[in-house]
Amino acid sequence: MSTSEASEALLREFLADPAHLTLDLATAVTRCAKALDLQHAVVYLVDLQQRYLVPQTDVAPPIPVDGSLAGWAYRTQALRVEESHTGGVTAWLPLLDGAERLGVLGVHSPALTTATLIRSRALASLLAMMITSKRAFEDSFVRHTRTEPMHLTSEMLRAFLPPRTIGNAHVVSTAVLEPAYELGGDAFDHSLTQTTLHVSVIDAMGHDLASGLTSAVALAACRNARRNGADLPALVRRVDEALAGWLPEQYCTAVLAQLEFETGLLRWNNCGHPAPLLIRGDQLIVDALEREADPPMGAPAQLSAEPRRTHEMRLEPGDRVLMYTDGITEARTREEKLFGLERFADYVIRATAGGELAPETLRRLIHSILDSQSGGQLRDDATILMFEWRPPDR
Template structure:
C-alpha cells in the first residue's frame, strides 16, 4: 500500500462498497488503482487470435504480442519494465485467470519501487477476476477483441467452448482453434477435478451450421456423461446415442481422454480421429499413441456390435500430449503441398523447443501453420496440448 495508507484502508473501503460490483471495467480499474496508490494503470486484453493486446480502459493504440515488452509479459507470464522518453517508467504485469492468459496491465509512474510492484501485482490479480466475471455478459469485451465479423456456426460453438487454458499444480491444458471467425465443426473441451483432467477434441462432418450443431450436441453429451460419473466407454456411447437420436445424419470423429493427475496414467478412446502425439524430452514420439481407431461417434458406431475400446499409457513428468484435427495436417504449405504429419511434426518440434510455457508453444505453432499458407486454412484446425507436471517429491 502507499505510505499514506499503510493499512490499505482505501482498498478495503472500495471492496466493501457494493457499488463496485456494478462498475464498468474502466471505472473499476480507476477506483482500484487510486485505492492502491497507483498513478496510472491501463488494461490490455489479447485479441481472439492472440496477435494484439487491445486497450480497454484508455484511448491508446493496440500493442503487438510479438516484438514488444508488453507482449513479452503476455508470452512469458512475467513482469517487464520499460522507461519512456518522458522520464516515466511502465511496468507490464500479466493478467491471468488461473492458467488462462487474458492480457496485460500497464502501470506507469515516475519511479517504480518494490512497493509499487507489489501493488501492481495486486491490482492485476483483482482486475483479472473482474474481467473474468464481466466478460461473460458484457459484449464490450468481445467487440474490442475481435478484428472481423464472426460467422454464425463459429458464434454458436465459441459460446460453448471452455477457456483456452486451464491448469493446477499438476497439469496445464491449452488449446487453439482456427480459422478463428469461421469454424464450423471443430471443437475442444477440457476440465479438471481434484484428481483428473478430462480432455476432448472433436471434428464434425462438414463445415456449416449442421456441423456446429453436431459438435455442440457432442460436447454437451460429453459433459453430461462425465458429470454423471460415466467411464470413457459409457461417455462415448452417450454421445453416440445423442447424435443418433437428434442428428441421425451427422457424425463426428473425436479423441476423448482422462489423465490421472497423481499417477500420470492416461486413458483415451479414439473414434475415427488422428492419433495423439506424445512429446517427451523435447522429442516427438509420434506413434506412441497410435492404435486402431473405433468408428466415428454417432450413427456409424451403432451399426457395429463391437464395444468401444479404451487405451492406456503411463506418462512421465514433463510429458506433453498433443491432440489435433485433420485440418492441421491437411493444410497446405507455401509450395501448395500438403503439410502432412512429417512437416507438422517438425513444426511441433520447433514450437515446443526451448522450455516455453505450453500456451505460448501452442500459440506459436498455430501461427506458424497459418503463416505457411498465408493465413487461410482449407479446413478447421484445432490443437489441444496438455502437460503433466506433478510436484516434485
C-alpha cells in the same frame, strides 16, 4: 495516517462497497489504481487470435503481441519494465485467470519501487478476477477482442468452448482453434476435477451450421455424462446416443481422454480420428498412441456390432500429448506442400527444448501455419490441444 495506510484504507473501502460489482472496467481500474496509490493503469486484453493487445480505453492504440515489451509480458507471463516517453516507467504485468492468459496490465509510475510493484501485482490479480467474472455477460469485452465479424456457426461453437488454457500443479492443457471467425465443426473441451484432467477434440462432418450443431451436442453430452459421474466408456456411449437420437444424419470423429494426476495413467477412446502424438523430452515417440480407430461418433457407432475400445498408457513426467484435427496436418504452404505430421511435431519439440510455455508454443505454431497459407486462410478447420503432465517432485 501514512500514505501506505491511507491506500490500504481506500482499497478496503472499495472492496467492501457492493456498488463496485456493477462498475464498468475502466471506472474500476481508475478507482482501484487510486486506492493503491498508483499513478495510471490501463488494461489490455488479447484479441481472439492472440496477435494484438487491445486497450480497454480509446486513448491508447493496440499493441502487437510480437515485438513489444507488453507482448513479451503476455508471452512469458512475467513482469517487464520500460522507460515511458512521457517520463517515469511503465510496468507490464500479465493478467492471468489461473493458467489462462487474458492480456496485460500497464502501470505507469515515476519510479518502480518495491511498494509500487507489490501494489501493481495486487491490482493485476484483482482485475483479472473482475474480467473473468464479467466477460461471460458483458459484450464490450467480446467486441474489444474481435477484429472482424464472426459467422453464426463460429458464434454458436465458441459459446460452448472453455478457456484456451487450464491447469494446476500437476498438469496444463491448452488449445487453439482456427479459422477464428469462420469455424465449421471443430471443437475442443478440457476440464479438471480433483484427480483427473478430461480432454476431447471433435471434428464434425461438413462445414456448416449442422456441423456446428453436431459438435455442440457432442460437447454438451460429454459434459453432462462427466458431471453425472460417468466413466470414459459410459461418456463415449452417451455421446453416441445423443447424436444418433437427435442428429441421426450427422456424425463426428473425436478423441476423448482422461489423465490421472497422481499416476500419469492416460485413458482414451479414438472414434475415427487421427491418433494423438506423444512427445517425450526432445523426440516424438512414433506410434506411441497409435491404435486402430473405432467408428465415428453418432449413428456409425450405433450401427457397428463391435464395442468401443478404451486404451491405456502410463505417461512419464514432462510428457506432452498433442491431439489435433486433420486441418493441421493437411494444411498446405504457399508452395502447395503439406504442413505434415513431422513438421508439426518438430515445431513443438523445438519449442519445448527452448523452455517455452505450452500456451505460447501453440499460439506461435498456429500463427506459423496461418502465415504459410495463401491469403492467410486455412482450407479446413484446424484445432490443436496439448496437455503436459508435470507432477510435483515427490
